[in-house]
Amino acid sequence: MIVNNSYGIFLFYFCSIIQLIIPFVFGTNNYVKMYPKLGENVTLKCGNDYTKKADVSWKMNHKELPGRVSILTNGDLFITNVEKSDSGTYVCDLGTANTYADHVPLNEIELKVISVPSPLVGVKVIPYTVLIHILWKPVEDDGGFPISNVTIRIKEINNSDDKWITVYSNISSLQKEIYHLQFNTLYIVEMWVANIVGNSEKTVVITKTLSELSEIDLEKHLMEGIDKFHTKAWIFAVVVIMTTFSIFGIAFCYLLLKDPRTNKRLDDVEDVERIELIPNITLNPGYCET
Template sequence: MYKTIGFVVYLYILCAIKGEKIREIAVNIGKNITIPCPLHQTRDVMWVREGREEQQHARMSILENGSLLITEVDQSDAGLYSCSRENVVNSDVKAKVKLAVRTPPPRLSNVVVRPSTILALLLWEVDGTGGYPIINFTAQYRLGYTNNSWMPISPNHIPQNSRQIEVYKLEPNTTYQFRIWATNQLGRGAITEVYGTTLCEYTELELARHFFDSADKFDTTVWAIAVGIVMGTLVLLGLGTCFLLYQECKVPGVVEEHEIIELVPNIILNPGFDPNSNADQLPDENSNSETPMLLNNNTVVHNC
């Protein structure tokens, strides 16, 4: 009876372990980690690192409760660990634990530089973060193949979502050395270095040669059409300006001529007539003492 109960318990544990998901544990590089064995809480257990021939090393030890202790964790310690009952032949009852080691960011990939005459474009890609989000990138440059001090590329802390940065104030036809790395909360990652040479600066003679090389490909028809359009526009503007000036000078002359025609009959009939005078104005010595009343252009009535 007891053997039957033990066999049932064994099968239950076997089914539970096979259906259980792999447990994941993460630790920072250089720290100590204790991995408990969920199968047995005694020292009578065996830990196996899958994919490694050397299962035990000096930094690994099994505690009294069956837990695995790893001191000063290295990046090579990451992997899948399984614990099982020791001294059991072909035991299928195992518990698996996946250990992840957090590190500073790995080396950036596909780092290239695309230089021009006085500036360069530095590009890169990110394959991993090391377990923690990347905080920023840092890039520097100096003259190639020298021991000069590194000069920072502005900004000093490149945003984490950037994948390129421009470098200004470079000298033409000069080789520069560039380096860049990523940073997370564990510190600076691996540094990647590349070289790039800026392009030659054109002299005045070279610029003139490039200009005359393309002169035979120049289309004069396009130039003639453009000149014709510009000249036609200028002619239209000139004619419009002359017309406006003519209209402005013509209108005041017509009004003045109309006023002179209305005043001529009054001056002939009454030499002392003043169209701007009023009734209270004193009479002139050559005119009558009566105030004339103008009925129309041909008749004048005197009031006594």
């Protein structure tokens, strides 16, 4: 019984020592990716339950760690209010393992801080009577994560019904048209982009659709600038047009007069050939036209 107890205690201590030695010599070969949001507190696990603060060392891309980090008593790394500059690869290892060649660290963590994308820039709204054409430039900063789409909202400013028209557009199209609007009406346009973190800051534009032209306005629009039109230009245009039509008319008449004469000459030639052919057939029945 005593032998069995001693054997069990020995086996327990042996396994514990092995668990300490294996990570010390060979490492754990763990690789983790983390995507914390900007301003969050982050804890990076070292990956070994038997380590302590004094036993581990942390490195970031083979550089010094940021000043806002602290190593906890269990060896984990704690970062407060992460910033974009904190992105990188963090390596945790035993402090005495640097002397081993080809040593695999206890844990490697790729940290990429993400945030909401930057707002849209270069937004331009071109109004028409019953539609508006919206243009924008590519987003300068996607926040470290792909942008899903562009959200556009529009509504009448003087309308008491708080009813928005919402449309979506692909971020790469850089333009969008919105139809079925009222003419001569004030509209407010809101635009933003979003990724997995959230929405960017809104871009707000106020525009007014154009008025519907009446018949009098159309007449004024068509006659606009008529007083500045020079009569000599009008006379020159008429002369050019009449000359062109005259040339086409003369050419057409010439073709009509020439065609009957040509047909008459062809008919005369065929008659002569028929007259010459009759005596040859009469005198020589075996004659064949070749």
